[in-house]
Amino acid sequence: MTIRPRRSVLYMPGSNARALEKAKTLPTDAVILDLEDSVAPDAKAAAREQVMAVAKAGGFGAREVVIRVNGLSGPWGMADLEAAAAVAPDAILIPKVSTAEDVHAAVAVLDRVGAPESVKIWAMFETPLAVLNAGAIAATAATREGRRLACFVLGTNDLAKETRARFTVGRPAFLPWLATALGAGRAYGLDVIDGVYNNLSDAEGFLAECEQGRDLGMDGKTLIHPNQLAVANEIFSPSAAEVEQARKIIAAFALPENASKGVISLDGKMVERLHAEMAERVVAIADAIAAAGA
Numbered sequence: 001m002t003i004r005p006r007r008s009v010l011y012m013p014g015s016n017a018r019a020l021e022k023a024k025t026l027p028t029d030a031v032i033l034d035l036e037d038s039v040a041p042d043a044k045a046a047a048r049e050q051v052m053a054v055a056k057a058g059g060f061g062a063r064e065v066v067i068r069v070n071g072l073s074g075p076w077g078m079a080d081l082e083a084a085a086a087v088a089p090d091a092i093l094i095p096k097v098s099t100a101e102d103v104h105a106a107v108a109v110l111d112r113v114g115a116p117e118s119v120k121i122w123a124m125f126e127t128p129l130a131v132l133n134a135g136a137i138a139a140t141a142a143t144r145e146g147r148r149l150a151c152f153v154l155g156t157n158d159l160a161k162e163t164r165a166r167f168t169v170g171r172p173a174f175l176p177w178l179a180t181a182l183g184a185g186r187a188y189g190l191d192v193i194d195g196v197y198n199n200l201s202d203a204e205g206f207l208a209e210c211e212q213g214r215d216l217g218m219d220g221k222t223l224i225h226p227n228q229l230a231v232a233n234e235i236f237s238p239s240a241a242e243v244e245q246a247r248k249i250i251a252a253f254a255l256p257e258n259a260s261k262g263v264i265s266l267d268g269k270m271v272e273r274l275h276a277e278m279a280e281r282v283v284a285i286a287d288a289i290a291a292a293g294a
Helices: 017-025 041-057 077-087 100-112 128-132 134-142 156-163 175-187 203-216 226-235 240-254 273-292
Strands: 008-013 030-034 064-068 091-094 120-125 149-154 191-194 220-223 263-266 269-272
Touching (some): 008 226, 017 030, 017 041, 030 041, 041 064, 041 077, 064 077, 100 120, 100 134, 134 149, 134 175, 175 203, 203 220, 220 226, 269 273
Parallel strands (some): 008 030, 030 064, 120 149, 191 220
Antiparallel strands (some): 263 269
């Protein structure tokens, strides 16, 4: 499996042509061309045409291109999904995924219209039912019917709306739901991207929430403004010290005398082979970031 950095995942409104073009120049790992929440009902059709034209034209470089469609049960979702499949972005983000059948339905449409296997499904994790069904939703990634599923994206604003939970310092009300998404996602090899931070004037709070997401195990954070990119990219990148230590661990286990060992001593500390596996991912992410020039 190709490891891609997803430290920063920036939403861009599909109805804003200038923003869509600007996304091609920003230091974001992934850009979500949004047809859902950021687009007014009377602009849905025009935004769809605009987003598909931009996605088809390309020019995003190493950035991962994701199209967020409207809900598949609503008046625009199915047309969005079929149009997005035709331009073959890296992924299509499906809102309100609450059951395994929601993933199956999206994959079936992509298969029916002949979308390349490279087009993946990202699932918004934003309803109480998604929390209850997290394991079953994630498990679809291991089946033919759900094989395109690659990522969970936390929709914390919608979780707040549906549960009446309040955003307070440290997000205590949300931690069980974040952990549920992470546990289910990791069980089936999915990346998990943290929700947005709404207060653009609170730099300290944003930094703290990025650090919290990183420490929980998130791969990155969804963002609502380019001003948030630098912090997200820094916090979700392995530090130079972490990369150096990871390379030392890999090199130590590669020595002939350690080839069959499950545990070794390195710099006076016990290191298990599982630490070598963790180190390999750290180095792979660091190398991918360097290759992208980010």
